[in-house]
Amino acid sequence: MITSVLVANRGEIACRVFRTCRELGVSTVAVYSDADASALHVREADAAVRLPGAAPADTYLRGDLIVKAALAAGADAVHPGYGFLSENAEFARAVMDAGLVWIGPPPSAIEAMASKTRAKQLMGGAPLDPSTVTDADLPLLVKAAAGGGGRGMRVVRELASLAAELETAGSEAASAFGDGEVFLEPYIERGRHVEVQVLADAYGTVWALGTRDCSLQRRHQKVIEESPAPGLPDALVATLHESAVTAARAVGYRGAGTVEFLISPEGRAHFLEMNTRLQVEHPVTEAVFGIDLVAQQLRVAEGEALPPGPPPGRGHAVEARLYAEDPSKGWRPQTGVLHALEVSGCLPAHRPMSAGGGSPQAPDGPALRAGGEAVHGLPWVRVDTGYAAGDSIGVHYDPMIAKVIAWAPTRDQAVRRLAHALRRARVHGPVTNRALLVRSLEHPEFTGAQLDTGFYERNLDALTLPGDGERYAAIAAALADAAARRGAWRNLHSQPQVKAYGAHEVRYRLTRDGFLLVDDPGVRVVHVTPHRVRLEIDGVVRPFDVTGHGDGFVHVDSPAGAYALPVRPRFTEPRERTRPGSLLAPMPGTVVRVGEGLAEGVRVTQGQPLVWLEAMKMEHRILSPASGTLTALHAVPGRQVEVGTLLAVVQNADVHNADVQEEREA
Structure with missing residues (x-):
């Protein structure tokens, strides 16, 4: 009988396994990286063991550390969840060799099927040989042999891009699964x-x-x-x-x-x-x-x-x-x-x-x-x-x-x-x-x-087009904010108050009879409090709940939908100026590589990939905003960057922010 299970994973799947273990009367053990020290799966486990580091390769992909954690915590079984080492036969064997129960298939079954190339051969098929494909074989799909979840996968529609897509897919697969093997198969449109x-x-x-x-x-x-x-x-x-x-x-x-x-x-x-x-x-x-x-x-x-x-x-x-x-x-x-x-x-x-x-x-x-x-x-x-x-x-x-x-x-x-x-x-x-x-x-x-x-x-x-509801949500946000700051109404005619949320500006006046909208004649204000607004829209009264968390957004929930609206400040805050052509990181992440041969003084062309960022287990290419000379390159492989970090400067470029092309885009 299993009495204690270590889940060799994190997040949602670890919490999911823990729920069943609790109902069955089985104790639970979590492992966690430094980035997950306060995560929910750690809080819900009966015991937890730290895996030093943050990158998957240093933590959740370290089978030796996970086996040691199970033994140290007194677990007698290991559940792999999905992703990470869940389809790694060597890890399964290491668990069993340590005297622990492996909650999964035999390592031989994992070896036969976890590699997509071997699985296809077992089922009577074979991957395509990259050296023999022609235009007649297009489109093609590059896939990671050792994993799933869309990581290490690319659609190839032009032979000229095949080599680059194989390289980037392999890089992403190695980062996500610890195995950079990829293969080719036909891509079936509308399957x-x-x-x-x-x-x-x-x-x-x-x-x-x-x-x-x-x-x-x-x-x-x-x-x-x-x-x-x-x-x-x-x-x-x-x-x-x-x-x-x-x-x-x-x-x-x-x-x-x-x-x-x-x-x-x-x-x-x-x-x-x-x-x-x-x-x-x-x-x-x-x-x-x-x-x-x-x-x-x-x-x-x-x-x-x-x-x-x-x-x-x-x-x-x-x-x-x-x-x-x-x-x-x-x-x-x-x-x-x-x-x-x-x-x-x-x-x-x-x-x-x-x-x-x-x-x-x-x-x-x-x-x-x-x-x-x-x-x-x-x-x-x-x-x-x-x-x-x-x-x-x-x-x-x-x-x-x-x-x-x-x-x-x-x-x-x-x-x-x-x-x-x-x-x-x-x-x-x-x-x-x-x-x-x-x-x-x-x-x-x-x-x-x-x-x-x-x-x-x-x-x-x-x-992804914004709907009419977003306008009504902005009105509700503006009125709720006004109610929270409400002062005396003015008997004399005055300029309307203006509040802006994203693409919407809301103008209103506070009169003896309450709030009056200036630009929205089809909307009547029925009731306003700092957290709830009722609007009559074309004769129908609709409620809106308004919440702010001090994060630069106001959240508006209603039966018709919910919206997170960015708050535009009344006065523009002074910001540090950046040179034209500055490529700023559009998201926090890690620089995984820079373009081959790039250095200060090198000529680049518009749309040329300059920097690769990895964020949330996905790779994103940062493209040159225009043709020009690379006058600065601050991106270094392995460097952690925040949103807005200066990565590079292309002289004579007119675009100030980096253009991002998702690596998985077909």
Whole structure:
């Protein structure tokens, strides 16, 4: 029997595993880098061991340190989570050699499947040879052999860029997974990403737990996932299940794993890879089948046998990944303090979830299950997160804040529940993709189950346009601020007061009868307090909750949506002047390299990559804003920089801020 589990991971997945361990009566041990010293997963564990340093290569990728931590803390088992060392056979062997239980598949299965190149060969395919590809093979996809999550992945549409994309993909893969091997495969336009969850024991039983569609992706990293994958013919589902079970049996698999496929527009299934670990999107399968996959992992690791067949699936579940990023600016990651994280209709994420089973009951049943408790009259909404209010989102790791999951008897109901929960959520702090998620869930292509991996490439511009609600939110913010500073009204006519938030200027007067808006005749002010404003908009009264946290933003929440509006100061603060052509760091991060042959006095051209920054496990290229001479180069590999740090100066350049091209962009 397992009595104490060390989770060789961090953040959301560590907290997720801890929840199940607590329900099963198993003690927990966390490991943490210096950057994670006060992280939620450290606070929630029964014991924690420091891994000195901040970079993954020095901490969460150091298997020797993690094994020592498990032994020192008295753990008798190790759960790898996902990412980092979760698909590293050497680490699995080291855990077992130390006398600890490995909560995962045998190292031989990891070796067979964790390398995407070996997995393709095992399943009857082979990667393309870079030296033999031609224009006829385009487009191509460069992929990391040892990992996933979109890191180390690039789309190549021109042969001239192949060598550079192989190099950058390998660099990113080495940083994220400790292995820089990459390979090539054909890139299928408008394909669907569909996967099968498998669960296997040591006695030959293998379950195929339905399908998941994970087609909505940005930079080849999943954003919205659902189960079951909608609209697939029964024959294709049967083929996917059979292929997944065959793959698991072929390598003597044990525990939870996922077999991934790309479905072409013609309906043909192409094997992509097998992830020999738990997937980020596993909660949608748990919701549909009413089981706790982490609990099943522990039971299989303890030697228990699975029943002959899986439980029946019920209903539909959809998951959205909430990221600290700005989709309107190339998905640029964001950092800062998370002041609030509250999701409507959801029990707190730290409460345990059911480890045994029982599908969530339909609305006409006795109860809906969420967080491990029976709750009447609430939608089934779940949040998995590694953050709590007051925590800081830093630069060292993935920018995912939380996963929000909704279950319902039908797909339409589940999608509607999730969109409603996200729209009404209070998420205060760095800019997030929350608005994009809501609009994605409500987009006709998604609601109509017309899914493929090009969704954001086609629709991103429309999905990130500011709506009318932002104007009303700015009005509410201005009036709430005025109420907090309210003085006597003036009997004599005077110039209106002006407050600015982002692109919006709000002009108003305080009269005997209250606030009067100058530029918004269709809006009437009904009621104003420092934290709540009610506006009548075209005859309909709508409430707005206004909150400030002193971080340069005002947060406005309403039933129609939520907004984080930057506060424009009344008077411009003096700033240090920068020379024309200065390239300033657009985000905090680490300089990983500079362009080959760059030095002061070298001639550069507009759009030429000069500096590579790594932030939140992604690489970003800083491009020359114009053609000219490089008169200063302050970027040094390994240097940590903050937003606004001067990286380089290009003489005669007219643009003052660095242009950023996301390395994952197709």
